[in-house]
Amino acid sequence: MTPPLGDIAHLGHVELLTPDLDASVRFFTEFLGLTENGRSGDSVYLRTWDDYEHHSLTLTAHSVPGIRRTALRTSSADALRRRIEAVEAAGRPGRWVEDEPGIGPLYVTTDPDGHELALYWESEWYEAPDGLRPGLKNQPQAKPGRGVGVRRLDHVNFLGADVAANGDFHREVLGARPTEQIRLDSGRIAAQWLTFTNKSYDIVYTEDWTGSSGRLHHIAFAADTREDILRAADLALDTGVFIETGPHKHAIQQTFFLYVYEPGGNRVELCNPLTRLVLAPDWPLITWTEAERAKGQAWGLRTIESFHTHGTPPVA
Template sequence: MTMNQEPILDIAHLAHIELLTPKPTESLDFFRNLLGMEVVHSEGQSVFLRGWGDQQLYSLKLTEAKQAGLGHVGLRTVSPSALERRAQDLEESGLGLGWSDGDYGHGRSYRFTDADGHNLEIYYDAEKYAVPDHLKPGLKNMPQKYSARGASVTQLDHINLFSSNVDADSLFYRKQLGFKLSEQAITDEGKQTTAWLHVTNKSYDLAISLDKSGSRGRFHHAAFKVESPEMVLRAADVFLDNGIFIEAPPNKHVAGQTMFVYVYEPGGNRIEVCAGGFLIFSPDWETVTWTPEERKKGLAWGTPLPSTFHTYGTPDASK
């Protein structure tokens, strides 16, 4: 996509992710009781869950598997014609896998991989969430009533994918799907080590980080949003009280400026609970570039992330 081309505006938002877990019972307990998500459907080896503020039917599909990791990412288009346009471009890119009849809660989808081998799908037709009586909110413009359970996450906020070639993956999402590059971290030679990309007005819906293990298609983390920084602190206490390993305690990111806490759910996938961050409204936003020297300063308040944050992903490459 060259600078003088009209932007691609066919993708509406990150709709859902499928996470794989070798410990389905323990992982389900984590998302339902510690994150406070609601189960909306069970089918085969999978359970579908939503946060209380999710505007779609569900944002997480949790599937039993031998190894932890990413099953697939679901992106919703803005219209049926947008779906056809993106499918045609993806087919021509050589990374298309073809059409499917869809999954629970949504219609037919076009499946494909990104440049590093992560599985994705795009679709438009989606079932609306029919809130049950016991979850009906006091205000009709809310998806459901507030969840007062565990960390009480509102919705899926963003995902971070590990990649063996961040530049190639970043270009793929920009060229084929219309993501915009809000921020990037680069080496002294100018190669991307992390790319933050967005299709909504959030600072990023998707991050791509360099996988130094050389593996392809691994998963870094999924982030679920809470209402305030204080709720991030509350989430950390919930994890502490329930024996969940906290990889990185509450702090503030430089890129995106979100408050966070990082943990490993029982199946092994890294999960972030986050709050805050900035929004982008300017159509001519200029990509913010972070140099290696700037990145050495650590997080916003000067402390570093643990070394595992830059090496651990799922599936675990060390096994």
């Protein structure tokens, strides 16, 4: 039975691996406008200005790019206990760690594809130091005066060998609900968008055409307006950031988007999904056909070939 929506409160933070840590830090701080909030060993902790927690993103030096951890905050200690019981009942591996600043114990497990997921409840609320204090007391940090100034980490898009199995895990074990999906003519589910909240999606699985497991398609940060996305494209052009595709509007979920690569090789989406919420408790799962997807994005832009072939870590 699908658990009640709400045990997972929201997407907390992610850890990206990068072979060029210094350049990746510059990308996320100078281009996107994140704030550095500490270092430990080979890891740097960064935060978006509207995040209430210690960090939104961890960058860790590694030989190849990719994603190491996706952390989900639960809505209570009891919710954490229930989800751990569900993970164990599903036969998934799990272990406890305390290895992130500002975050209490994390229960680390994996999805069927091998992506590392961490569940936690205890979290330290961020207090801005002098120089970063906001003018309004109801936001955690002053808006940055540099780069795009993204508001929050919005979603993670995993590449998966079996989209349906991963979607079922999030639905049956963690309590997500799917909002949209792509079904191929063969009947296979090629992509699925799932939400833990009233956002239209928090987690996405896209079929990995290489047949590999555990890879990343992209992480996404939300900007306040479409104009911010257009400005980001101009900033990318001026600063040498590689634009893969966009700005444009997705047909699925109607997100206004720009896709770029950070210096380590990971794909990053800048998006404006803030106006679209799923408020209906009985929202029907919307299924797109292969023929419908062949039409491209909302205004006719064809899906670029690298969108199906680029992922991290790279494969031969």
